Amino acid sequence: MSTHFFGEGNIGSVPEFKEFNNRNDEPRRLLRLNIYFDNPVPVKDGFEDRGGFWAPVEIWHRDAERWSNLYRKGMRVLVEGRTVKEEWEDAEENARVTFKIEARRVGILPYRLENVTLSSKPASTDNHDAA
Incomplete structure (x- = not known):
């Protein structure tokens, strides 16, 4: 089961990069x-979070290693992708369900940023979506 997802939230831990062998082809990168993903509701003196949730977000792309140095814990991001239901068993053999997000795009929002530095060479535009 999967469905379209679009949400805004904060990265809660250090990004995790992994590389998987893909036979003789270029390795797959995650x-x-x-x-x-919070649910901010306006209140008298600011905002209150009502009913947010944690979710693992996966980006499969050849540039995943480079991006792992770009994203930081605490950064505000906008995620577009699809939710995927994963069924599994815990150590006591209880049936469990987890939802993860397979991202097509993860945009950095300007909150909490001190500066932005652009590279002198534009990134390749041949494939911006996850591989």
């Missing part, structure tokens, strides 16, 4: 972000 960047996993643990994100808290």
Whole structure:
């Protein structure tokens, strides 16, 4: 089961990069972000979070290693992708269900940023979506 997802949240831990062998082809690269998607509701003196949730966000792309140095814990991001239901058993053999997000795009929002530095060479535009 999967469905379209679009949400805003904060990266809650250091991004995790993994690389997997793909026989003789280029290895598959995964960047996993643990994100808290909040539900801010306006109150008298600011905002209150009502009913947010944590979700693992996976980015499969050849640039995942480079991006692992870009994303930081605490950064505010906008995620577009799809939710995927994963069924598994815990150590006591109880049936469990987890939802993860397979991201197509993860945009950095300007909150908490001190500066932005652009590279002198534009990134390749041949494939911006996850591989």
